[in-house]
Amino acid sequence: MKFPAEPFRIKVVEPIKTTTKEERERLIKEAGYNLFLIPAESIFIDLLTDSGTSAMSDNQWAGLMMGDESYAGSKNYYHFKETVQHIFGFKHVIPTHQGRVAENLLFSTILKEGDVVPNNIHFDTTRANVEHNKAKALDCVIDEGLDPESEYPFKGNLDIKKLENAIESYGKERIPLIMITITNNSGGGQPVSMENIRSVSALAKKHGIPLFFDACRFAENCYFIKQREKGYENKSILEIARELFSYGDGCTMSAKKDGLVNIGGFLSLNDSKLSEEITNMLILIEGFSTYGGLAGRDLEAISRGLREVLQEDYLEFRINQTRYLGEMLMEQGIPIVKPVGGHAVYIDAKRFLPHIPQSQFPGQALIVALYTEAGVRAVEIGSLMFAHNDQESGKTVYPELELVRLAIPRRVYTSMHMQYVAESITELYRNRNHLKGLTIEYAPDFLRHFTARLKPLEN
Numbered sequence: 001m002k003f004p005a006e007p008f009r010i011k012v013v014e015p016i017k018t019t020t021k022e023e024r025e026r027l028i029k030e031a032g033y034n035l036f037l038i039p040a041e042s043i044f045i046d047l048l049t050d051s052g053t054s055a056m057s058d059n060q061w062a063g064l065m066m067g068d069e070s071y072a073g074s075k076n077y078y079h080f081k082e083t084v085q086h087i088f089g090f091k092h093v094i095p096t097h098q099g100r101v102a103e104n105l106l107f108s109t110i111l112k113e114g115d116v117v118p119n120n121i122h123f124d125t126t127r128a129n130v131e132h133n134k135a136k137a138l139d140c141v142i143d144e145g146l147d148p149e150s151e152y153p154f155k156g157n158l159d160i161k162k163l164e165n166a167i168e169s170y171g172k173e174r175i176p177l178i179m180i181t182i183t184n185n186s187g188g189g190q191p192v193s194m195e196n197i198r199s200v201s202a203l204a205k206k207h208g209i210p211l212f213f214d215a216c217r218f219a220e221n222c223y224f225i226k227q228r229e230k231g232y233e234n235k236s237i238l239e240i241a242r243e244l245f246s247y248g249d250g251c252t253m254s255a256k257k258d259g260l261v262n263i264g265g266f267l268s269l270n271d272s273k274l275s276e277e278i279t280n281m282l283i284l285i286e287g288f289s290t291y292g293g294l295a296g297r298d299l300e301a302i303s304r305g306l307r308e309v310l311q312e313d314y315l316e317f318r319i320n321q322t323r324y325l326g327e328m329l330m331e332q333g334i335p336i337v338k339p340v341g342g343h344a345v346y347i348d349a350k351r352f353l354p355h356i357p358q359s360q361f362p363g364q365a366l367i368v369a370l371y372t373e374a375g376v377r378a379v380e381i382g383s384l385m386f387a388h389n390d391q392e393s394g395k396t397v398y399p400e401l402e403l404v405r406l407a408i409p410r411r412v413y414t415s416m417h418m419q420y421v422a423e424s425i426t427e428l429y430r431n432r433n434h435l436k437g438l439t440i441e442y443a444p445d446f447l448r449h450f451t452a453r454l455k456p457l458e459n
């Protein structure tokens with residue numbers, strides 16, 4: 001494929017440090033073989049997440065200087081609200097300092113014990129927030145979405161049959177909302193089609209169930225719709241986004257992704273009574289309704305970021321850079337989730353390391369080796385993140401997908417950095433038979449991957 005050239009030039013640089021293999025071996029041991037616990041300074045290329053790691057534009061940095069830090073009614077709040085309404089089209093806009101707070105506010109207000117929330121695939125914080133409110137997080141993605149080899153263009157789609165069955169078996173009274181995650185992060189950064197969103201919306205309306213989007217990567221999803229769905233090839237990203245959100249009742253958003261900022265998020269919705277209730281909660285835990293835990297300047301940076309992310313030359317480069325990394329790996333026969341997603345390349349760890357069972361965390365073994373060998377940090381989205389004890393049987397349930405995600409920060413790394421990453425993984429793939437599994441030494445009750453400590457198995 002064509003080498004993707006960056007549609008920007010570099011005005012400020014941040015040096016990155018190189019470390020020796022011996023230093024990295026010491027650091028990873030000290031960190032309990034958990035990449036979240038390594039000082040970021042000791043990482044050469046950091047693909048842990050695309051969240052909050054974007055490089056802001058000169059326009060966004062200029063916006064920071066326009067910060068109005070009034071406690072109430074800052075002018076940046078009005079700009080922020082106007083921008084969100086312009087793109088997303090919902091009536092109320094509630095700023096939060098990041099996405100999971102929007103989730104917490106929404107779920108703690110509308111969920112009660114025994115409720116069920118269907119989603120294509122809940123991301124970890126979403127699942128944890130649903131479960132923390134004693135409700136069930138039900139994944140209803142289409143079967144293709146669980147098959148790393150399937151080339152289906154919209155692998156993030158919800159399975160309408162699974163959704164209908166859920167409504168029938170649990171009853172609509174126990175389903176306070178349906179969610180759609182765009183793009184589907186836990187399933188490989190795969191998009192959801194407009195047609196699927198329309199069908200889910202019709203079903204939700206028929207049963208009087210509100211539909212919410214987890215909108216973190218909405219612009220990337222809209223770009224895929226433009227590329228892959230008939231009838232959208234001549235529409236602008238803004239037009240596609242507006243149509244998409246018109247089918248729902250609200251959204252949660254982590255602006256740390258497609259908001260192109262380092263911190264921020266929001267909740268946006270049409271229901272005035274619900275919005276009032278959530279706003280009162282916001283004031284209790286985040287801050288006043290015109291800043292929600294953010295500085296005025298942060299709100300300005302989000303407003304500008306949300307407009308920039310809709311630009312097609314940016315999105316074209318973004319999606320192509322991710323695909324470029326994926327294709328370099330595929331050329332070497334390395335098993336990845338196909339087609340390549342929007343914000344990340346996902347390695348299929350089950351097939352990369354077939355000799356390590358899921359109970360020994362093959363995904364984690366892979367990211368530990370990638371850091372130790374090359375100073376590259378990736379994240380495990382597999383059994384360390386998602387295995388859990390089934391409440392009924394008491395048995396450990398392993399996730400269907402055992403993935404290692406190489407998430408690409410927006411506008412941060414060049415395509416040459418991607419080559420370095422591809423070469424490092426290729427080298428690891430050649431020596432994969434030497435890699436060993438891990439066992440847990442300590443783990444908290446929920447969201448354990450952030451703080452767990454592990455150790456390598458000897459045999």
Ligand code: P71
Pocket residue numbers: 048049050051098099100101123124125126181185214216254255256265379407
């Ligand atoms: C990502 C993250 C952030 C993260 C999470 C866990 C480990 C490492 C990094 C956050 C999401 C997300 C979706 C679909 C809600 C959130 C929470 N993703 N929904 O992918 O992807 O947003 O981080 O602003 O609270 O690395 P928040």
